[in-house]
Amino acid sequence: MTTLPDTEKLLLDLNKGWLTIWFNTPENRNALSSELSEELMTVLHMIRDDRSVRGITLRGKGGIFCAGGDLKSFGSALSGEFTHEDAVKLNRGGGEMFQLVNTMPQVVIALVEGAAIAGGLGMLCCADIVAVTKDAKFSLTETQLGIAPAQIAPYVVQRTGLTTARRLMLTGARFTGSEAERYGLADFVADTAGQLDIIEEDIKANVIRCAPGANAATKELVLAAPHLDTNEMMNLAAERFADCMLSDEGREGIMSFVQKKTPSWARSEEDQ
Numbered sequence: 500m501t502t503l504p505d506t507e508k509l510l511l512d513l514n515k516g517w518l519t520i521w522f523n524t525p526e527n528r529n530a531l532s533s534e535l536s537e538e539l540m541t542v543l544h545m546i547r548d549d550r551s552v553r554g555i556t557l558r559g560k561g562g563i564f565c566a567g568g569d570l571k572s573f574g575s576a577l578s579g580e581f582t583h584e585d586a587v588k589l590n591r592g593g594g595e596m597f598q599l600v601n602t603m604p605q606v607v608i609a610l611v612e613g614a615a616i617a618g619g620l621g622m623l624c625c626a627d628i629v630a631v632t633k634d635a636k637f638s639l640t641e642t643q644l645g646i647a648p649a650q651i652a653p654y655v656v657q658r659t660g661l662t663t664a665r666r667l668m669l670t671g672a673r674f675t676g677s678e679a680e681r682y683g684l685a686d687f688v689a690d691t692a693g694q695l696d697i698i699e700e701d702i703k704a705n706v707i708r709c710a711p712g713a714n715a716a717t718k719e720l721v722l723a724a725p726h727l728d729t730n731e732m733m734n735l736a737a738e739r740f741a742d743c744m745l746s747d748e749g750r751e752g753i754m755s756f757v758q759k760k761t762p763s764w765a766r767s768e769e770d771q
Contacts, residue, residue, distance in 0.1 A: 501549055504542060508535035510560065511542065516553040517703055518546060525561025531618050532569040536596050543599050550711040553764075554606040556699060557626065559613065562692070564635070567617030568593070570644075593618065594650035601625040601654060602722060604715030606706045610699060611635050611676070611685075612692045621651025623684065624658035627718070630687035630698045635676035637684065643671045659683040708765045712748045 503511050503518075510521035520542060522529035529535075546552045559565055576585070600607060600622065609626035614636040623629050639655070641648040648655070648668050656664040663682050666672065679685040687698045706714070716739040723735055743749045748764070755762040 501546065501551055504538070504545060506538045506542065508532065509538050509542065513552070516551055516707075517556065518542075518552050518554070519556040519558060522557070522559040522565055525559075525563065527569065527571070528563050528566035528614070529559040529561065529619070530566045530569040531593070531596075531622075532572060533592075536593065540596050540599055543603060546605070547599075547603060550604075550715070552605055553711055554608065554703060554706050555603060556608045556610060557600075557622065558610045561613075563613030564609070564611040564615040565619030565622055566614060567619045567621075567640070590649055597621060597625050597650055597654055601657075602718075604718060605711070606702075606714060606718075608699060608702055610695045612695065617641055617648065618651055620684070621648065621654055624651065624654040628687075628702055629679075629685050630689060630695050630702075631676035631679050631685045632689050632692055632695065633675065633677045635679070636673065637675070637679055638671055638673040639668045640671050642669065710743075710748045710752055710762065710764050712746060713743050713752075716743050 501513060503513060508522070508524050510523045512519040512521070520539065522535065524530065524532065524535060543555075546555075557564075576589075606628070607626045609623040609629045611623055611629065611631040612635055613632075615623050615631075616636070616638050617640050620637055620639055623631075639648050639651075652664070652668065655668065658664075659667065659682055667682070674682070676685060676688050680688050689695045689698055720732075720736055720739055724732060727735065744753075748762075752762050754760075
């Protein structure tokens, strides 16, 4: 049975193998404070190898996804003896959080309403599938504050492509959910927050038909592809194919197809 930690800055809802993680500090627009970030990393580390958790949804309470870094804490740090080494450590910690979200073996959905600014926009770029409301607001504001969108840069490039990422990061351009799809940031655009729930249910229904181990292997291959040469990629692909085919999951999936049965991971609770 999946065990989840107690959290103060997040609300956790595990239902039928799907974990919804709500950012729950609307008083600061769900900013990525050190406390919220630490809780998020703790939760993700705990479920990373748990294949009974089929997917993860990231959302924000209070009608806003995430306003990015906690600028008030930055200001407090700068008013004290905050060294170059301290800044490096702070930023590197954020990078580890984004990398963890990006590489989770489970399918990660980001549902965005209100705003996803700076690091909040970076967070959605780490998800596999993104749905936004048409009036959601987006911007990469870091350079307007005299800092760089440092740790999120590779994920924005990963999501939008280099040309669009450069323009969005170097201008701090503001845009809405209606434009986010054109920029490659959103897979789905909803008229209302309620429609996000409908989109999510359709995505989840498709994911549940996919074997969790096979999805985990597929995510590994997809993320590795841009960084490996052809021979390395073929070797990794062959290894993961063999791992999957010879696993209990692979054997069941192939035999279920041959016997025209539904594999266990795709059955409803009533059928099991």
